[in-house]
Amino acid sequence: MRKIALLLPLACLAACAQGPDNHTHQATGTGALAVNTHVPDFATRNYEPFTRQDVVAIALREWRLFGQPVNDDDPELRLEPTTPVTKPERTPGLWQRVGEYWWIGQDPQETESAWDGKHDANGHITDFVHDGRYAWSAAFISYVMRVAGANDRFAYSPNHATYINAAASGQEKGVKARNPAHYAPKLGDLICVGRGGSKSVRFRDLPTPHGFPAHCGFVVAGPHDDAPFGHEISIIGGNIDDAVALTHVPVGPDGRLFDSRGNSLDSRYPWCVVLQVRYDADSEPQTDR
Secondary structure, eight states, X not given: OOSSOOOSOOOOGGGGGGOOOOOOOOOOSSSSOOOOTTSOHHHHTTSSOOOHHHHHHHHHHHHHHTTOOBOOOOGGGOOOOSSOOOOGGGSTTHHHHHHHHHHHHSOTTSGGGGOOSSBXXXXXXXXXXXXXXXXXXHHHHHHXXXXXXXXXXXXXXXXXXXXXXXXXXXXXXXXXXEOTTTOOOOTTOEEEEEOGGGTTOOGGGOSOSSOOOEEEEEEEEEEEOOTTSSSEEEEEESSSSSSOEEEEEEOOTTSOSBXXXXXXXXXXXXXXXXXXXXXXXXXXXXGGO
């Protein structure tokens, strides 16, 4: 039976599709690790090994903080609200939390490190309706990896394409790009999809010559076999309808996102890559080796 209840259904991943992912950023997950005074000692000094259990626990903690929303809607069928709604990212307590995703997840020299859920780097309130420029889904991924102790194993960025392309080109020592037709994602791995005009990006296209709009989520449960998709995994991502939300993703009996003919099992999202995170092997479960 599904362990995670549907408490606050929200719309879809299309919320994070507004961000242009057009910043110019270089992968910082390679080479020497720059000093980042924004990161707590327990992460930079790796008080504990970097493990998939910690990444999953941190992602689940943030999901609970936002009220445990579950989002399984098809973005192509989404109905836009006709009147303004309260955005979780702008509510007391949560806009500050989004600010921590930016502050810790980004390198200090990045302008984005001073953003939060409702203000820009100068403290000005951002446009309530047209705030896609401040989309924080990649900041959330970077935050989780950072506080879990990934250090220089990950290319922290406000754009998913930065670390996707770094992994696909072999520049990222802690993450390996895997073909979703051949590799079954495990707990703590990331699955990613192009969005908007880049929805057609496939594994064969990676790395891309330029950045592209994308979305990724951490695998936090599964595979298991209850409704609505039969066999499925659960992922958690940021800035899904302005919150940290959980999505159920169909997989085959082998745990893969594609069937034996190479067809995606998810009609909503044509997942283009699985990012296999390389955790400290001595702390990983035997079944994950």
